Amino acid sequence: NAGVMQNPRHLVRRRGQEARLRCSPMKGHSHVYWYRQLPEEGLKFMVYLQKENIIDESGMPKERFSAEFPKEGPSILRIQQVVRGDSAAYFCASSPPLTLYEQYFGPGTRLTVT
């Protein structure tokens, strides 16, 4: 049973470009969470999605960031017009429908903005 998959693993963008991060949840999992991790810090919640629905986006910056989890395909976290402060590791987690609290993390995408 494959775990949570994220791609790309490393992404380099110049300031002003767009970054697209993809997450495929574990088989049977219908809930996806995105977290951001800065060096020497813990994980900060960004957004929680179900298929075709955003459940909680209270941790998402109001501008430039958006997320989706379409009916078919992976969840995508999009960052428009990236700035140096967006450089971080972005992790996706998924959970099964009956035990939402049991979250399993992917390997992360390390975004570097130059």
Added chain:
Amino acid sequence: QQQVKQSPQSLIVQKGGISIINCAYENTAFDYFPWYQQFPGKGPALLIAIRPDVSEKKEGRFTISFNKSAKQFSLHIMDSQPGDSATYFCAANPPGTALIFGKGTTLSVSS
């Protein structure tokens, strides 16, 4: 109220010793308390978790102790090994939403 405070920030333990990491929370609505282990360049891996109706849970060398009245919980790693050297995060789950993480503890086990 939505914070989880973790200590210490870093910990050095001799091989074979006991590693203890502590976390405290304020929100009594939290109902699930996992610990995650993260190696450099990897994603966090679920290590062990506890519900507030249980005071202790043990899995192999890892034990969670939970004190509901004090709103504290801790991770004990018995017979610590160099392979346990990693960053450990405690977390808490408000019902129906995402995990809230502590800032992490970097554990180094010296051989």
